Amino acid sequence: MKRSLQALAVLLLLGIAKMPLEQAATREFRATGLLSEPMDLGMRENLSQMGFAAALGGLRSLVATITYLQAYHEWENVNWAKVDSLLQLTTSLQPGYANYWDDASWQMAYNAASYYLYDEKLQPMVRGRLYEEHVRRGIAILKEGLRYLPDEARLWNSLAEIYERRSHEPELAAQAYLEVFRISRNNRYRRFAAYQYAQSARPEFWSKAYDILHEAYQDPRQRTPSLIDTLKTLEDKLGIPTMKRIPDARRSMEVAPTELGPIR
Amino acid sequence: MSASFSLPRIRTLAMATVTQLLRMKIMAFLLVFCVIVVAAGFAFPVMNPEQQLKLLKDVSLGALQLFSIVIAVCATALLLPRDLEDRTLYTILAKPVPRHEYLLGKLLGVLILIGAGLVLMDIAFSGVLWLRQSLVLAQSVAALQQEGTATPEAVAQLKEFVGRQGLTWNLHLGVVAIFFKAAVVTALTLMISCFASSTLFTIIIAFLVTILGHGQGLIRDYFLTGHAGVVKKLLSALLAVVTPDMGVFDVVDNVINGETVTPGAFGFMAAIACTYLAGYAVVSHLLFVEKEL
Structure with a gap:
């Protein structure tokens, strides 16, 4: 009987001693992504x-x-x-x-x-x-x-594509593409965002699109036909003075056709 | 009876336990595991490469976990009753073998068996995963070649992508985490069998505590942060104290998704497993010493 009580005492002491260790481990593992958040008990119904x-x-x-x-x-x-x-x-x-x-x-x-x-x-x-x-x-x-x-x-990109192709909400698509750019630092997604802003019905987004595309235009490798075409449209929409406009699209393509990037 | 601590005696008892369990044809589950891994490896070929490899890892590591827990509970629960039934226990204890050495030998024997089983299953799983990964890569490269886009950069990128989804050292660390969990379950079952009246009772209680142990994190959180009455708080505290936290070893789910087991995390798991092994071994000894044979 004495030994049984000792066993019970050891078991309880072990239980109390291990708790801080387990709590710390669980917190650490959740913070580093090794453990998922606890399961929602509401899932039991499904x-x-x-x-x-x-x-x-x-x-x-x-x-x-x-x-x-x-x-x-x-x-x-x-x-x-x-x-x-x-x-x-x-x-x-x-x-x-x-x-x-x-x-x-x-x-x-x-x-x-x-x-x-x-x-x-x-x-x-x-x-x-x-x-x-x-x-x-x-x-x-x-x-x-x-x-x-x-x-x-990947999820931001899928969201942008749904806004662009399915629900036709260009401003939201642009914001999602800018998130992809924030994460991947791939300039392509910044351009995609600008194309979406350019399609917006609200003029305040056109200047955002113009700024992004004009900056991209400075790099000859990014002078794709879509970029030049959209910039030209935006110049007209925003009433950019002739002196500040980019050269004629056809001419710029003829000057350095090999330096052009992909179609989009 | 000698009260000394003899490692050779424990080793002999452990090896005898391994032999005893092997004679019970307990390793037959390895064959079942191989069939599951091969089936998972080559089923659903229409899924994309990432999903095919994830499915193989999910099914194989899930089966590996399930088998290790079932073996830990069943093999350990059978040990003491079988030794009593065969009268082997009396023969052993009549010799100068202290009871704690007998228990440690049994515990070590089961751990060796589970460890060896996990190594064999890991080898089989790694082989199939590597094969599947090579096939997926070959198919993807062939598709690129057909499209005429198989540049060295594209192939290298594809290799890196498939490699990340395939066989990595991290997966083996996930298997070690499964071993830690099985070790805790083994020690727990041995402790229960020291006071249990029947094998069935041991198996049922061990499984029950193991399942409860997977929700121990929730119970502990409820005790530490929940706003409940005194009775509920006391009950949750008691459950949190007496059940082991099995959830802490469940890193394999996220290891499959590419999370890395850091040395710190590995150390944490090893420390918790050792704490349980030592604690449960002491409790088992205290119960077994008093047990009337």
């Missing part, structure tokens, strides 16, 4: 009992892979609601993996949105509404992902 126990039991990555594969199966069945719900579960299980956010958003903003847009069984008004809703859902997914991964250039 995961099966087994899946929840497995995810809680250190197999989150494996459970996320399974729900991701299930989402692809539902994609084959064209069950968009289920695809969304399964991918939401996948991203909640592994919020630190950018590919899951990117895929979830792509499914909604491109696949589901286009599916409804071309569904001839639906009224044109309904089609437009569903298209809009799914594009918005894709944007919401990326924004949520960027809360976890604010420096993930």
